[in-house]
Structure formats: C-alpha cells, structure tokens
Ligand SMILES: Cc1ncc(C[n+]2csc(CCOP(=O)(O)OP(=O)(O)O)c2C)c(N)n1
C-alpha cells in the first residue's frame with residue numbers, strides 16, 4: 503500500500519456521527535449521479551463528452567463539507583462531484599447536461615462548465631489550472647469585501663506544472679489570501695503518469711516553497727480529507743492565509759468518455775480498484791457502529807431515486823430557442 507500511495511498513513515478518528523454519515527451520503531450521491539450519467543452518455547442521450555469523478559468522491563465531499571453556501575470553489579473539466587458537494591441541486595445539473603434553459607448555467611455550459619453563482623461555484627474552467635488564478639482573485643475579493651469567506655480551488659496533478667498554478671499560488675501566499683488549494687493527485691494527467699513529469703513526486707513538498715502549509719493525505723479516505731481540509735479551511739477563515747492539500751486518489755473511470763484506460767498498469771489499477779472510497783467509508787462506519795448496513799442501504803437507495811428523478815427532469819426540461827444562443831454574449835445597454 504505504501505508503494506502505491508507513496509506514503510504511510512494512519513486513518514484519523516471518525517468525526518461526529520452526523521458528519522461521518524453526511525460525508526458518505528455526499529459521496530454516494532456523486533457516485534450514483536456519475537454512474538447514471540455515464541449510461542446516458544453511452545446511449546447518446548446527452549450531447550458532447552464528459553470527464554467523470556468516480557473514485558475521487560472523498561475529495562469533493564471531505565473539502566466541501568467544511569464550506570458554507572457563501573464560500574466559493576473553483577473547479578475543473580471534471581466538475582460534477584465538486585458541484586454536488588457544493589450543493590447545486592441535481593435537477594439543475596441534469597438539465598444543464600441536456601442543454602436545457604433550466605440548467606444551472608441556462609444550458610450554456612454543459613458538463614465541463616458546470617456551476618452556479620447562487621451556490622458559490624462560478625462555472626468550471628476546463629483550462630487546466632485555469633481555476634487557480636481565478637481563486638486567487640476571488641480570495642482577494644473575499645479578504646477585502648467579506649472577511650471570513652473562503653475559496654477552495656480544486657485542480658489536478660496535471661495542473662501543478664502549469665504556470666497559471668504557480669502564479670495563482672504565489673499570489674495566494676504573498677497576499678495571505680483565504681484560499682485552500684486542493685490538488686487531486688489521481689496519478690495521471692490524461693494518459694501521463696505523474697512520475698514522468700515530476701522529479702519530486704510529492705507535490706505538497708514543492709508547494710511549501712511558496713511559504714504555505716502543505717500536506718499530503720490519502721484522498722480515498724474521506725475522513726482523512728475531511729480532517730486535513732478542516733485545518734486548511736479554518737486557517738483561511740481566520741485570516742491566516744492559504745494552504746495546500748494534496749489528496750492522492752485515482753479515477754475509476756477513463757479520463758473522458760471514450761478513454762479505455764489502456765495506459766494504466768494492471769497492478770496499479772487492481773490496487774486502487776480495491777480501495778474504493780465508498781467501500782472504505784462504509785466499512786469504517788459499520789465497524790465503528792456509527793451506522794448499520796441497512797442505514798447505508800437506505801442512503802444508497804435514496805440517492806439512486808434522487809438521481810433518476812433528476813435525469814428524468816433534465817431530459818424533459820425545455821430546450822432553448824435559437825435566440826437564447828446570444829444571451830450573455832453582448833452587453834445589454836442600460837435602460
Ligand atoms: C491549458 C490546458 N492544456 C491542456 C488541456 C487538455 N487537457 C484537458 S484535461 C488534461 C489533463 C489534466 O490532468 P489533471 O490536471 O491531472 O486532471 P485530471 O484529468 O486528472 O482530473 C489536459 C491535458 C487543457 N484543457 N488546458
């Protein structure tokens with residue numbers, strides 16, 4: 503395990519029962535949504551492509567459970583899990599995927615630009631590392647206009663070597679911005695393994711050079727992510743500046759819809775497939791007698807029903823008329 507994760511880790515104590523069960527529920531809602539959406543894409547019922555989040559649920563759930571509706575996140579080309587964890591209703595997300603005017607971006611964004619200003623998530627940027635300088639800007643605005651508000655910026659290991667990450671991280675550090683930099687190190691940037699593009703594989707080690715606390719956690723253990731993110735969010739909220747949390751995780755799906763994962767080592771895949779974040783959380787909750795298998799099955803069932811209802815809603819929601827395409831393109835003249 504140490505070889506594959508790259509470090510030894512001890513699972514932290516469980517948080518309070520309602521929080522621990524809430525983390526499981528969020529992960530299950532994400533997994534159900536993603537699995538159902540995959541089937542719709544495969545069947546050609548949703549246009550475009552999709553980058554999915556199966557396997558990484560613990561990161562979004564663990565971080566966003568510390569955030570308020572008035573806090574912000576920035577997201578990536580893989581945004582569904584972040585959006586669900588930040589509280590965007592599934593109906594609005596599903597409608598967005600179908601390009602409906604009822605979608606959270608009015609159908610203009612689709613999968614890769616999921617977001618909702620009402621829920622503290624500007625539409626996701628599919629430009630790798632693009633969210634980091636945006637988070638720095640939002641963090642500056644929060645510090646000046648709304649102290650106590652926090653920005654969490656999600657990005658991948660592939661983003662780490664992009665200049666935009668370094669500019670954004672440096673600004674966060676020098677201006678003590680209330681930003682939590684959440685690196686989802688799923689070991690691959692598309693098909694490129696993290697060791698091929700990093701001489702120092704522990705990305706948190708390099709992040710400390712900006713002068714901020716940085717730590718690496720087991721990103722498949724939702725309770726480990728929850729604990730580390732709690733420290734980082736508290737620090738940001740208290741005005742003490744940014745932190746970097748590297749979450750080592752793995753996607754259970756291809757990079758995008760058509761990817762067949764042929765570039766991934768068999769042993770590596772087997773190791774990670776046996777470390778499903780939902781299974782790990784389920785086992786711990788049951789072992790600690792925080793929940794019974796029946797309690798968790800009820801959560802699973804409710805999530806499946808909610809997701810199916812959302813996709814039914816999204817598929818039937820009204821499609822835009824032609825003139826909608828120009829909405830938001832030109833500035834409206836003030837009356
Ligand atoms: C600036 C930029 N370069 C290249 C791409 C094409 N691209 C899309 S996703 C991706 C890989 C990103 O890897 P990572 O940041 O690790 O995120 P992951 O896909 O693993 O979630 C690339 C290269 C892009 N969208 N933006």
Ligand SMILES: [Mg+2]
Pocket residue numbers: 658659660686687688689690691692
């Ligand atoms: Mg990656």
